[in-house]
Each structure stands twice: as structure tokens, then as C-alpha cells.
Amino acid sequence: MKLLLVTYYFPPSGGAGVQRTLKYTKYLREYGVEPIVLTVEAGAYPSLDPTLETDVPPGVEVIRTKALDPFGLYGAITGTSRKEAVAVGSVADTDSWGKKLGLWARANVFLPDARVGWVPFAVRAARERLARGDVGAMLTSGPPHSAHLVGLRLRRQRQALGIQWIADFRDPWTGITFYDELPMTPLARRLDHALERRVLREADRVITVSPTWGRDLEEQGGLGSDSVEIIQNGFDPADFADVDEPVRTDAFEIAHVGSLYGPRNPEGLWRAIADLRARGEVPKLRVRLVGRVDGVVEASLAAHGLTEIVDRTPVVPHDEAVRAMARAGLLVLSIEPVRKDEGILTGKLYEYLASTRPVLALGPVGADADRLLRETGGGTLVARDDARGAAEVVREHYRAWEAGSPLAGAAPEALGTLSRRAQAGEVAALVRDGAR
Numbered sequence: 001m002k003l004l005l006v007t008y009y010f011p012p013s014g015g016a017g018v019q020r021t022l023k024y025t026k027y028l029r030e031y032g033v034e035p036i037v038l039t040v041e042a043g044a045y046p047s048l049d050p051t052l053e054t055d056v057p058p059g060v061e062v063i064r065t066k067a068l069d070p071f072g073l074y075g076a077i078t079g080t081s082r083k084e085a086v087a088v089g090s091v092a093d094t095d096s097w098g099k100k101l102g103l104w105a106r107a108n109v110f111l112p113d114a115r116v117g118w119v120p121f122a123v124r125a126a127r128e129r130l131a132r133g134d135v136g137a138m139l140t141s142g143p144p145h146s147a148h149l150v151g152l153r154l155r156r157q158r159q160a161l162g163i164q165w166i167a168d169f170r171d172p173w174t175g176i177t178f179y180d181e182l183p184m185t186p187l188a189r190r191l192d193h194a195l196e197r198r199v200l201r202e203a204d205r206v207i208t209v210s211p212t213w214g215r216d217l218e219e220q221g222g223l224g225s226d227s228v229e230i231i232q233n234g235f236d237p238a239d240f241a242d243v244d245e246p247v248r249t250d251a252f253e254i255a256h257v258g259s260l261y262g263p264r265n266p267e268g269l270w271r272a273i274a275d276l277r278a279r280g281e282v283p284k285l286r287v288r289l290v291g292r293v294d295g296v297v298e299a300s301l302a303a304h305g306l307t308e309i310v311d312r313t314p315v316v317p318h319d320e321a322v323r324a325m326a327r328a329g330l331l332v333l334s335i336e337p338v339r340k341d342e343g344i345l346t347g348k349l350y351e352y353l354a355s356t357r358p359v360l361a362l363g364p365v366g367a368d369a370d371r372l373l374r375e376t377g378g379g380t381l382v383a384r385d386d387a388r389g390a391a392e393v394v395r396e397h398y399r400a401w402e403a404g405s406p407l408a409g410a411a412p413e414a415l416g417t418l419s420r421r422a423q424a425g426e427v428a429a430l431v432r433d434g435a436r
Helices: 016-031 050-055 071-078 082-086 097-108 116-130 147-153 155-161 186-202 211-221 267-278 295-303 318-327 347-354 368-376 387-402 412-418 420-434
Strands: 002-007 034-040 061-065 137-142 164-169 205-208 228-230 252-257 285-290 310-313 330-334 359-362 379-382
Touching: 002 016, 002 116, 002 147, 016 034, 016 050, 016 137, 016 347, 016 420, 034 116, 050 318, 061 116, 116 147, 116 155, 137 147, 137 420, 147 155, 147 164, 147 186, 164 186, 164 420, 186 211, 205 211, 205 420, 211 228, 252 318, 252 387, 267 285, 267 295, 267 359, 267 387, 285 318, 318 347, 330 347, 330 387, 347 359, 347 368, 347 412, 359 368, 359 387, 368 379, 368 412, 379 387, 412 420
Parallel strands: 002 034, 002 137, 034 061, 137 164, 164 205, 205 228, 252 285, 252 330, 285 310, 330 359, 359 379
Antiparallel strands: none
């Protein structure tokens, strides 16, 4: 059985968006499914990590196409570089007319997203590959959700050849964190919702990463209860097999690994640390930020007098990010306050758990991330503004570290079903089920 994986993000792309489909590609063969990857050539990637190419098994067919790229024009309009224009995350930083104009174009011209220029090329390549008659299923992975339009436009061919279409939502579409920040006209918003509904209704199977988001997609598409399959994000044990990094001993390090956008600013944690320092309880505490850090976060750190204890590491390859996790005394996960935030289960959280270092999360109490931390014993989630609760967690871990016995995070045996290999097996089961 062959599966055509349609994904914009694929090595040499770096960042979190590449991991899910890359690991499908790595492990599907173990379950009797041969992946064929359809992706973009020289895509508009937020970051590059060529080291990830080693995860692509030898002999896997990878089809790369051209794409129309609006980011150079967007950069010219906004007065930014193409690299800055490609960056993902919050879209709230629109302090100039150029940025406002560029954001308006993004919201109203490029539907459903700015990478829609890849779709015609991907459709042509997919049509040619499917015509060979040896593919039994296709999976489209979003975001960018324009990838799902490939599945829509191949409707007649799919039906004629009996090809199952699986739409994989790594993030919501119209429920994405920054959606309400987009200056969309009523017409553009209706068109975007209509595209989403068509994908949800026409795909043979829909999968997403969390129960909350599954229910949201069912609501958006007018689907029946439990019609969206849940295949969580996860971690690859192979990424951690050779990691032998001891916990830092010269300082108690609280680390955030990954982009820290303005909406994710963990204000409650900064208040907690400032209070503990004022009391003299954590003299050897350091904060390490690995990856991009928004100016809002930098200003918040300065306002709390924490700039002098912050160590910054720029964007690094994935293997170095994993080692940074292993060295931390406490890892920070900050969930931004947005609609459906109770469904946010980032790939980063699973890798935090796999590092076996404890996690302090700030976000909605009782949400999917809170339940996962409790089920695995991986850490604690407190409300975003609960500085007192955050201080209690930091104090407990600092004292254990100071005594020479830093507390551990999730036990490896609690994480078996959360591996990328197991999740590839779930996808393979869907593919085989659709072939019956």
C-alpha cells in the first residue's frame, strides 16, 4: 500500500511544523505502508534544519515542485526582509502602514494562507503521480491549510481511482490562535470558512492532535460526534537515544525551548521569579531562552528586573534543542490565551516529556495539556496569572536541585503510546481500514 503525503513543510525545513509528517515518513514502512512525499522546492520556511534530512529513509520517493512565493513582495510592502516576512506566530505587530497593508493582503487575497501559490503546482504533480495507479491513499497536512486544497481539487481522480483522502489538521484552520487578529473582510471570512467546511466534509477521514480541537472541527464542518480521529503529537525516542546531558549544576536553569511570541509571554512566571529573587530564595536561578524571542517578552523581562539572569541561545538545529531540554532544571511551556486554547497540545510538550525533565506549564487549568501532564507525571500546569502557584513550583524544584537531587519529569514507561512510531502505526491503520 502506498500513501501520498502532501506537506509543505519537509526537510530542509526546520521548526515544529515539519516533525509530524517527517516522522510518518520515517516509520510508515514498519507498518507496511510506503510513503511518497509531495512537497515544495525551496519553500518559504520560517527556519532551516538540514540535519533532519537524515530521518528520511533511503529510497523514499520525494517529489518537489515549484511555487509562487508572495513573501518577497510582502517584505517589500512591509519594509522587512523576506526571512522576517516568512516568520510565523502572532500577527499583532503591525505598527506601520506597510505592515498593515501586507497583513490585509494576507488576510483577504491569499486564501486560505500565503502559501496557496504552491497549490497549482502540487495539484499537477499529484495528478501525474496518482495516474500511475499504485497509490491507495493520500494524506494532506496543514498548516498551511492550502495543502488541503490539493485533496479538494483532485476529487474526481480520487473517486475514479478509489483513493482515500485523509486530512490531517496539526493546528486548527479558522480556529488558529491568531485568526481573530487578521483584518478579514466579511466576504473573505465567509469564503475561508466555506473552504474549511468543504475540506472537512469531503475528506474521507479527518485527524487532529487533541480532543478539544477534534470537537471544534466537528462543529466547524457540521460533522457527527466522534467523526474526527485523534492522533496526538509525539516524540521520537531516537532523537533522545544518544542524549547524555546532565542537569546543569552551576545554576538552576529554567528553560524555554522554541519561539516565544508575544502572546505566549509567561508574565505570571516572571512575576514569580522576581518575587523569589527579592526574597533571596533563588540566588543561583538562571533563565535560558532558546529560539526567537519577541520584543514583548524582552520588555516584560526588563520590567521585572530579570534581564541580567537571562541567557539567550538563537535558533538551533533540532538535536541541539533536545540537548538544551535535557540540561534544564525546569522546562517552561506557555499556552497563549486564545479561543480553543484548551486544545493546544504542541509537539514541544511531548519532547519536553521525553527529555524526562519536569515541566511548568502556564495555561488553562483542566485543559488537554493539563491532563497530559498529570497522566504522565511530567509536570504541573498553573493558570497564566497564578504567580503564587508558579512560585511554589519553582521553589520546590529549586530546593531539590540545591540539595543535589533535582526532581525528574515523566517516567519513560508512561510515554509508550506517545512515540512518533506508534502514531505512524495509527495512520497506517487508517490507510488499511480505508482500503477494505
